[in-house]
Amino acid sequence: xxxxxxxxxxxxxxxxxxxxxxxxxxxxxxxxxxxxxxxxxxxxxxxxxxxxxxxxxxxxxxxxxxxxxxxxxxxxxxxxxxxxxxxxxxxxxxxxxxxxxxxxxxxxxxxxxxxxxxxxxxxxxxxxxxxxxxxxxxxxxxxxxxxxxxxxxxxxxxxxxxxxxxxxxxxxxxxxxxxxxxxxxxxxxxxxxxxxxxxxxxxxxxxxxxxxxxxxxxxxxxxxxxxxxxxxxxxxxxxxxxxxxxxxxxxxxxxxxxxxxxxxxxxxxxxxxxxxxxxxxxxxxxxxxxxxxxxxxxxxxxxxxxxxxxxxxxxxxxxxxxxxxxxxxxxxxxxxxxxxxxxxxxxxxxxxxxxxxxxxxxxxx
Amino acid sequence: xxxxxxxxxxxxxxxxxxxxxxxxxxxxxxxxxxxxxxxxxxxxxxxxxxxxxxxxxxxxxxxxxxxxxxxxxxxxxxxxxxxxxxxxxxxxxxxxxxxxxxxxxxxxxxxxxxxxxxxxxxxxxxxxxxxxxxxxxxxxxxxxxxxxxxxxxxxxxxxxxxxxxxxxxxxxxxxxxxxxxxxxxxxxxxxxxxxxxxxxxxxxxxxxxxxxxxxxxxxxxxxxxxxxxxxxxxxxxxxxxxxxxxxxxxxxxxxxxxxxxxxxxxx
Numbered sequence: 001x002x003x004x005x006x007x008x009x010x011x012x013x014x015x016x017x018x019x020x021x022x023x024x025x026x027x028x029x030x031x032x033x034x035x036x037x038x039x040x041x042x043x044x045x046x047x048x049x050x051x052x053x054x055x056x057x058x059x060x061x062x063x064x065x066x067x068x069x070x071x072x073x074x075x076x077x078x079x080x081x082x083x084x085x086x087x088x089x090x091x092x093x094x095x096x097x098x099x100x101x102x103x104x105x106x107x108x109x110x111x112x113x114x115x116x117x118x119x120x121x122x123x124x125x126x127x128x129x130x131x132x133x134x135x136x137x138x139x140x141x142x143x144x145x146x147x148x149x150x151x152x153x154x155x156x157x158x159x160x161x162x163x164x165x166x167x168x169x170x171x172x173x174x175x176x177x178x179x180x181x182x183x184x185x186x187x188x189x190x191x192x193x194x195x196x197x198x199x200x201x202x203x204x205x206x207x208x209x210x211x212x213x214x215x216x217x218x219x220x221x222x223x224x225x226x227x228x229x230x231x232x233x234x235x236x237x238x239x240x241x242x243x244x245x246x247x248x249x250x251x252x253x254x255x256x257x258x259x260x261x262x263x264x265x266x267x268x269x270x271x272x273x274x275x276x277x278x279x280x281x282x283x284x285x286x287x288x289x290x291x292x293x294x295x296x297x298x299x300x301x302x303x304x305x306x307x308x309x310x311x312x313x314x315x316x317x318x319x320x321x322x323x324x325x326x327x328x329x330x331x332x333x334x335x336x337x338x339x340x341x342x343x344x345x346x347x348x349x350x351x352x353x354x355x356x357x358x359x360x361x362x363x364x365x
Numbered sequence: 366x367x368x369x370x371x372x373x374x375x376x377x378x379x380x381x382x383x384x385x386x387x388x389x390x391x392x393x394x395x396x397x398x399x400x401x402x403x404x405x406x407x408x409x410x411x412x413x414x415x416x417x418x419x420x421x422x423x424x425x426x427x428x429x430x431x432x433x434x435x436x437x438x439x440x441x442x443x444x445x446x447x448x449x450x451x452x453x454x455x456x457x458x459x460x461x462x463x464x465x466x467x468x469x470x471x472x473x474x475x476x477x478x479x480x481x482x483x484x485x486x487x488x489x490x491x492x493x494x495x496x497x498x499x500x501x502x503x504x505x506x507x508x509x510x511x512x513x514x515x516x517x518x519x520x521x522x523x524x525x526x527x528x529x530x531x532x533x534x535x536x537x538x539x540x541x542x543x544x545x546x547x548x549x550x551x552x553x554x555x556x557x558x559x560x561x562x563x564x565x566x567x568x569x570x571x572x573x574x575x576x577x578x579x580x581x582x583x584x585x586x587x588x589x590x591x592x593x594x595x596x597x598x599x600x601x602x603x604x605x606x607x608x609x610x611x612x613x614x615x616x617x618x619x620x621x622x623x624x625x626x627x628x629x630x631x632x
Contacts, residue, residue, distance in 0.1 A: 204483055204491045204498065207472065211480045214469040221429060222541070223455030223484030232490070 023340075028194070028281060035187045039180045048179040052251060053291045055186035057271050058284035059193050060244040063237040064272040065283045066197045070206060071233045072135065072213030074277065077127060077143040079268045080150035081238040082245030083260030084123050087154060088116035089249050090166035101162025109172035117242045124238020125231065132230035135216065147265040155257040165256020169249055186247055190284060193240055197280055200236075209233050270321055276331025285332050293317060381443075382407045382545060382575050383428065388437035390423050390599075397423040399599040400437070405575060407544070410567075412578045412590035414610070416619065419596040421579045422464055425549055428577070429461045430454050441545070455485040458544030462534045462551060464579070470523030474514050474533055477522050478505035481537040504540060512536035513562065528559050535566070545575045552582045564588050587611065595619075 039047050060082050067073045091103040092112035098104060107115070131142045154161040175182040200206045208229060212219050216226045249255050267290070275286025297316055328334035383405040390398040398420045405411055413421045426432040427439060430451035439447045441457050454461075469477050482501045509518045512532040517525065522533060531554065538546055551567075552560045560582060567589040570576065580586035587593065587607035595603040595610065597619045603610065610616055 211469045215467045218467040220452045
């Protein structure tokens, strides 16, 4: 349906209703509606713990997917950037007289958010400017190095991180003691992030980013500043990861260097891989599978029976990732796409031999 | 002969567009270019011939800014471009294609042709569409028609056939509205009919457009060019009109003689 839709009209249709009502958009809209209505029938634990964490990880993983799918860059620094935002919020909001550590600036929580996002964006710009000169596996390795350096920087500068981390970080009054509100805010933010990334992909900036993904050499010879473009995309992804980091620290109420160490960094990559690094929807799907496996799989009687205890959760996730990678390098989103195409073929009569060129020819003036 | 005279007249009118002075490129111990001098005037149609490894593509990459010469000078429109990175070439009106197609394989034909224009204009950092974009889109579709891709404007570039990808490659160079076009083996892998269309396209280009062409297909090269420069082992060894080059004994010895089917190129 969609390929003929784009080929048949030489004039670009723009944001017509028909394009907006694609199967993909309808599924996303239905999932959003379900997520918004969930507090009406879901258990407290499911909404305030499982789904809230899913949304936070989903937004953070979406920044990995955005960079990978549109920019061809796999970044391992996204959790670090979320952590930078978290540490900034922690240092800024905890009051001077509180029994906690860190700078204890005692700022208004919303001012703290602006401050945290500004710092995170600036850090992302600098890190991006250095990393954007590399591609592929080298980009991945440089961003992995960032994650490791970040962990040690926060671990060593104890005035910024406290010895055992910063505790007692309260969210603003709007969310304090209202976990459902925080959940709903995260759903809305997730939708905003998702829609923004998709709209961005169709802008001149987003198209150029995809051009750089496909062939940076050609882009340079066409007059594009490739590394600046990559840097700006990385900065934008860093800002968005910062948003996830702010909610993460509000939700946890504390942050310490271990929470941005290599373990959580790789967890976030696993989330993106489970969902599929080429599909934005996959970020939230992967986050849900990861969080659900983390919370429910270890309680299954069978799992107990064969001796997989909490300490062996990584084994379960490892096997899960391995299976998904073998079945579909594009993650769960890739599997869903293949099932969809299979069903489509099953219910759609095979096209006649000459139909596609005929349709294409009919479209040309 | 009349076309040669016209080219000479045009050269006199416009003066030098590209000038290479003693350009040397060494990759480690291998000297790919051993001091090449070349003058190209505006409106020139110049073909570079030579056997594989003669240094033609290296020379291209030096002119396009992808390789910095070990020594020597590159001047385009009177501006010293020796140290200038590739991305500043389009502002001087330079556009090039690649021997191995370099397309945005994940994007549609139209998006490829659209993106090719935005780099020069600085529009690629824009987050909103504007009237300029509509103009670029129109020009992209018009160029798709020019390079016989009107039927597949919505097709992803990676899904095109080899011939169509070569056509898109040329379209992406022409759509930028260049003054100086460099084509690296545009006819490679094309069928006889497609090559004929390519020649017609090159002959139909605006007279003011300067063309630098690397081509192994003698028929295409000698018909599209007014002037031919022959390279061998990193040096220019002969230069002249297509008619002169056809009969040059040195050229026959180093290049034409090595191709058994050459007789077919003569009319």
